[in-house]
Amino acid sequence: MSTNDQLENLVFEPNWSAYYQAVEGRPPRETLLSALTRFEPLSAEFPRFAVDLGCGDGRDTAELLKRGWRVLGIDSAAEAIARLQSRPDIDLRRLETLVMRFEDLVLPESVDLINASFCLPFCPPEHFPSLWNKIIAALRVGGRFCGQLFGDRDSWAVYPNMSHHTRAQVEELLQPFKIECLQEEEHPGTTALGEQKYWHIFHIVACK
Known part of the structure; x- marks a missing residue:
């Protein structure tokens, strides 16, 4: 097998369970x-709406909810959403969640903020242009x-299933x-x- 073939066969497979445990409680x-x-400043009559892509266990979602925002948390891992929903420090009344991969992402209209902390690189490159256009729209x-x-x-740019720029x-x-x-x-x-x-x-x- 050539070096190029070996590189093409590299696949980055994160251990999300271990990651969630490692970053639990971070700001x-x-x-x-x-x-x-x-x-x-927020208006009580018209609360702002954010989408938290790759929300994980909610380190950013929790901050948005604390500040009075409505939030749609989206993650491809059901474990992440379960961890988010079980947090004792969030208001579930203003939180919606979806388990969805970037390849299948459907976003609502007129979003005030789309937060994507360290998640977009995990979108396969062939799907990234479509994902980015959905964010803009x-x-x-x-x-x-x-x-x-x-x-x-x-150093993760060697993985062809990740997006780097x-x-x-x-x-x-x-x-x-x-x-x-x-x-x-x-x-x-x-x-x-x-x-x-x-x-x-x-x-x-x-x-x-």
Whole structure:
């Protein structure tokens, strides 16, 4: 088998159960907090609506609910949704949930905020353009996207079932938006499970 064939057969298979245990209790992501500061104060009569993609056990969902938002939490793992729904610190009355893969994603209209913390790179590249177009279409004018994309120098870029982008590609994806934060991070480090990894990340907050 050639080196190219070996690379094509690589598949990244996260251990989500171990990941949820490792990150339990961690605070919300900085990109979400940054995006939230850019909205006007909430109206009790018209609460804002967010979609939390790849919501996991709800570290970002919980913050949105605490601030009075309505939230649709979406994750491909049923375990993640079960963990989210069992949290004692959230108001389930303002939470909807869906178990759904990126390939099959259907989003509501006129969303105020789409949060995608460290999840979009796990969308297979052949489905990423459609996913990104759905995100853009679902946001209302003045709505925001916040989250992360992985760069082309990230050590997981060897996996053909993951999506990675160059700086130029990220800037092209963000053309429909006013960029409010685009921070590029690149350094050796470790994953939440303690594995060695070279990180190349784009942290994004953008307004449609």
